Amino acid sequence: MDQEVEEVIRLGRYSEEGRRPMKVRMRSQVAVEEIMARKGKLAGDTEHKDIWIKRDMNLEEREKEKVLRNEAKEKNKKRTEIKEKKIYWRILDTRLKKWYLQKKEEVVEEAKS
Structure with missing residues (x-):
């Protein structure tokens, strides 16, 4: 590199x-x-752990990402208790995505089944 x-x-x-x-x-x-x-x-x-890598963005891209971040925060605030344990919203490749959380114990139990 x-x-x-x-x-x-x-x-x-x-x-x-x-x-x-x-x-x-x-x-x-x-x-x-x-x-x-x-x-x-x-x-x-x-x-x-203190190193962060981000893509260089122009002003328009930064503003778009800021809007998406605020939208993700709002959606995360509106989650119910049940949904808080299962999903959260985040930005990936300039798009708002739903991420599914799964505890390690659940993965192990599913693998045993």
Whole structure:
């Protein structure tokens, strides 16, 4: 992947105790898609848990995502107690999606059946 990095830019103003985001430009869209597909694995890695990867968006895209985030929050607030244990709403690839929650015990019980 190192050969795919075209440019790295630090964003924001420098401060000694603070961290700043970085903008990384890649040479190919294939590399970007591969990184975006594997970014979820960072959440489970304790050494890199503070790293977040997001797609660079223009103003229109950011506003659209903000509307979707607010819509997801509203839908999540309106869930009943039963639905809170089963589903939640989130944004994936600039679309609002319904995610189904399933406890590990339920998965094990279903596998035994």
